[in-house]
Amino acid sequence: MDPRRVLMFRVVARTGSLSAAARELGTTQSAVSQQLRQLEREAGGPLLLRTARGTQLTEAGASLLGHADVMHGALHLAGEELGALAQRHSGVVRLASFPSGVATLVPPAVRSLRADHPGVGVSLVETEPPEAWASVLAGETDVALVFGYDGPPDDDGSLSWAPLGVEPIHLVIPPGTAPTELDTPWLAEQDWVAGCARCRQHLVSCCHGAGFEPRLLHESDDYVAVQNLVAHGFGVTVLPQLALSAFRHPDVEVRRSTLFGERHVGMVHRRGAEAVPVIRALMERLQVCARGLLGASAAGS
CATH class of the missing domain: 3.40.190.10 (Periplasmic binding protein-like II)
Structure with missing residues (x-):
């Protein structure tokens, strides 16, 4: 296979269309199409399927894209x-x-x-x-x-x-609202501020491991916004050390809790x-x- 055609194919696959690839490569769509047809002959089969919305990788195309x-x-x-x-x-x-x-x-x-x-x-x-x-x-x-x-x-x-290192994950709560010794029943009663569905997976998993389902009422991936919500009584959350080093709201209380592990x-x-x-x-x-x-x-x- 001609490596130049393989790299051209990568641009087509990454941009999603022949026309977008032609613009990025500084050539014409017909030239890209011609080179792609030649590459598919060398590969022994189709690499891309043309659709109304652009291109879609075949199984062979997905494999070649990795290379x-x-x-x-x-x-x-x-x-x-x-x-x-x-x-x-x-x-x-x-x-x-x-x-x-x-x-x-x-x-x-x-x-x-x-x-x-x-x-x-x-x-x-x-x-x-x-x-x-x-x-x-x-x-x-x-x-x-x-x-x-x-x-x-x-x-x-x-x-x-x-x-680079290991950082603890801290429980962040409104000041003066929690008992001296945090326990699972208290955590289970709280409203929670958490990130998106993917970002909250670790929090939810830790809560399940402790035997309760967190009541997730508020969603934000912004650690500044999250701390503001906690400071205003919207609920509790967990944040890693680096997030708290970047910004620490003066009206929240931070507690170390082994329940939520480390990053x-x-x-x-x-x-x-x-x-x-x-x-x-x-x-x-x-x-x-x-x-x-x-x-x-x-x-x-």
Whole structure:
């Protein structure tokens, strides 16, 4: 298979249509269509199905897209490494991070990187761990800050994991409303402020493990808004340490509760990415910032 056609196919698959791919590639739709037909002949069957709304991957196309992403990521890393070798610390590192990581770990790390290496730039996307992980796999991101509850994220071996630390998850309540010793019956009686259906899964699982169904009345993924709701008596919630480091409402009470476990924070990247000087430089500064924010839990990362 011609690797140039494979990379062109990746653009078609990622943009969702021949016309969008042609615009991104700076060519015509007919040229893209011709190259795609040739690639399908080389592949021995259709890779995309044309629909009224664009294109849809066949089973063979989905398989090839994974290989195309690997190829795209490898070429990007090669370009970054060669550019860095030519000019040492220069280039752009593409970083993805969950929101509280953006608010706490990223700013001092990037500031330190720019102070030491003015030629290095960082492009940042705020996104949740599953999407950040996928963006590294797709070759769209160099490093992603992610987390897993009570252990590192499930890993199929496709990416390298670099731990940064472990942070506790705290119970956040209106001041003066809870008994000195929190117990399950009290928690079961409370209204809860929680995140979206996916983000609240850990909270719900912990409550089920304690033997009760949380009464989820309010939904927000914004840790500032969540604390404001708690401060005004809408209910109780749980937040990780980094979220509370980024913003701590003066009118809430924070209690440590082993019921809700911990978050394991780390970085994922493609194997070999750490050899690129600009990527390694950012990762090293994120490790330093994690030691400051997560304390001893980041030791050995």
